[in-house]
Amino acid sequence: MNREPERLNPIALHRQLAAIWDSGKGLQRLGAVNHTVLGKRFMVTAFVFFAIGGVLAMLIRAQLATPHSAFMDAATYNQIFTMHGTVMMFLFAIPMLEGAAIYFLPKMLGARDLAFPRLTALGYWCYLFGGTIIIVAMLAGVAPDSGWFMYTPLSSRPFSPGVNADVWLLGITFVEISAVCAAIEITVSILKLRAPGMSLDKMPIFGWYMLVTALMMIFGFPPLILASILLEVERAFDFPFFDPTRGGDSLLWAHLFWLFGHPEVYIIFLPAAGAVSMILPVLARNPLMGYRAIIVALIAMAFLSFGIWVHHMFTLGIPHLALAFFSAASALVAIPTGIQIFAWIATLAHGRPRFEIPMLYIFGFLVVFVAGGLTGVMLAMVPFNWQAHDTHFVVAHLHYVLVGGFVFPMLAAAYYWLPQVTGRLPVFKLSIPAFWLIFIGFNMTFFMMHITGLRGMPRRVFTYPADIGWDWLNLLSSVGGFILTMGFALFVIDVVLQLRFGKPFRRNPWGAGTLEWAQPTPPPSYNFASLPTVDRRADTLDAGRMGAELAGGRGYLGFARNGWMETLAVDMTTGRPEHVVLLPNNSMLPLWTSLAIGGFVLSLLFQFYLFSLVPLALVLVLALSWTRTTGQRADRGPIPIGRGEMAPTHYEISGAPSWWGMVFTLFANGTLFASLLFGALFLWAVAPNWPPPSTGEIGLVAPVLVLLAFALAAGTNHLAVAANRRGGSPLLWLALCAAAHLTAVIVLVWCIRNVVPDPTSHAYAAVCFILLAYAALHSSLGAVFAFYGFERFRQGYVSAVRSLDLRIGSLWHDYTAGTGAIAVILVVLMPALVAMGAWQQ
Amino acid sequence: MKQSPVPARRMIWLVLGHVAWAAGFVALYAGLSIGCEYGWHVMELAGGVSVQRAMLIVLFLATLAATSVIAFLSWRRWSAARTKTAAAAPAPFLEWASFISSLTAVAAAIVSLAPSFVLTTCY
Ligand code: HEM
């Protein structure tokens, strides 16, 4: 069994690999997990949402074209602009960048797929269903209408009594969870699934951009997920987190939203900039200059972008000095952006640029984005911000950055990579008139808004009086909007023509030096018939020569074995081959699971709270059944990976992708928990109407019991791992671990019911409730993990060597014990904190 | 299994300086908000310096110290790694990037947090 399979000729090798990796026909397509298929689905779906968002934009511009327009009433207008912003940000930009990353990363990094293919599929379905819920709500006339940042109290029950806000909170959270899944998968894939030899300093720059972006998503999205959960709980059960009359604070929403919202715009911009950093050097015929400086700039930018969320809140009454901190950091963040722009200019200046179509769009990107960056620095200055806040000047700024920084680069990317995706080169040149229509139309639409904004026109108003100097500017802007739309229509026609009539080509039409061009085009489902070795920076490779070699099976894993979907994992830093990852095959489970999650979301939306437990239980059962096809029942030892080398499978090593997946999941979860702690302390320090009427008497017995149970759960699992490593049985320890968790859950539920005051009475009680519920939820899942380890051992999937299931469990138990202890201790200390509150003095 | 010559945990140095900056940033913002709530800005400590101002300056200096120490340590690691050959990849790159990254964290600390010395704190 451990002999290397014999070498086949390229055609036979292709047939065998395709038989293993292809996604199937007909209804089987619904079970596809392949990253090429799903990446394309993501991008096409995102483009459809872009079209929907664009139609909404046209409606907005139609309404604002003339004063006193009778086209829409105020209520409809509210829905339209809220939906436009929401669709563009959450259903177009984020999924589009995810789709691009899902499609391209394995190809650029030299792997056969991403680390968790079924998770990719789950993410796609969650996105599709979440997006559909929101669009259907709009068609039914109950779209969200509180603006894309959903400020409370406007979005709270008293001021938004309908279901509109719930659609946003539930639907967007559904989509966000999919985004976090994608981010975790992308992070692990970049760190582990690269071509052998591709050390960190040889990675194509897009890999670095996406690594930074994905990590930002892991830390940036949880605050919004938490905020949405809290607001939905407030709307559904009247827990007053954001209600100032009962110790809540609407400022808390603003903080949590923008803690997500500002990083979000960099999350959107960075992948697009990454695409520019890939395209521009090829067309300049000069390797990217300042590769290392760009990497440092990305890191600095990632952090700075988290430190500037309050610049969206300059007018909300924040202490003066804090404004200075955030204003200074906001100005600083322009520097790393500038470094990238200078690197691009240097690359161009030292190269021999070819003025191809993608270059035209990159030119558009540079002009528009730099203009948006400049108005951004203006808005970062507090005095100016106070003048321009909530006017159309801000609308102009945000579109210059978003359209300049995302849409233009994505169009460049489309023209650059469409040949890779379709295997065809364009024959018509509609791309040029399309560019000029988009470029002129865009500037005409949005440049005017700077002026209307400075002349005092507020954003989000459905109409305006005549004769105060806004009329002709708005009319021009609307005309520009329609020119812009015609440009996009031309783009769509051009792409369709390319798909239909484009002429095939052999390989690498741009003469690029990255691995995605060392594949056949369009790419086969398994990407590479054998995996490349990289010995220099992976954007200076000879794609043509490598392509032929790899197709001939002369790289790693150049064979089909046991029907396995194999790819290589490498050491994170050096890129040395480390182990073989056996990927799971096509499966309907992601679809069923996301349907069950969708059922849960819909039952909450229609307020069937008790019934919602049914789909929730279904989600749990389905999630457990994901593991039925993974794992191996015998130790296999190292197996051949080609080139005379051997490596173990991922079940038999310590740092398997799924272990890292859990680590990053817990980072995301930990950020959510940290946001919750922040919320608790924020309300205590800042919210009005404290102290609470009563703080409850939790005593010490119950908390000590819970802490002991947590310690026991984490400890017993470590003993289980140790017993397993020695070849003994972990079953007793795992049973104890589950029992400890269940004890903790029981005591926590008792505390919630008997000690915590009525959670609708005051934010204090609501916060205690949520903290304890968080611990209880994690502990119940801990019991599931322990039970799962128990079963896996019994079924023979776990051995001294194959301990992955138990060690992943360990991460969860340790995390639960740590956060649970913090939650319980905070609840115990809260009454003391209340006693020393500032309002007491 | 063989230990990697460049363990993954070394990548943490890429971000350590900025983590310190972020921690300091949050501490200053939190301290400032709590201070304004409790009226520390009107409580004189000594010589016309308020409790608030003293706390802010201490926090600022602590952030500066932490980021600087990290920058210094990563400079030392880089000096040791820069002479290694290309076979040690990506160690020289990693140490260089960590050093420059922590330098940018020091700069960020100074520019974004030094207003603690001068500006009025609460209004
Ligand atoms: C296709 C051309 C586009 C046009 C003509 C357009 C037009 C507009 C207009 C006129 C508004 C202001 C509505 C108001 O405040 O009354 C607006 C808001 C907004 N747009 Fe666009 N837009 C376009 C594309 C985009 C894109 C590509 C994005 C994001 C990637 C985007 C994101 C937003 C956001 C976030 C808002 C704020 C919504 C709110 O205030 O809640 N837009 N857009």
Ligand SMILES: [Cu+2]
């Ligand atoms: Cu911002």
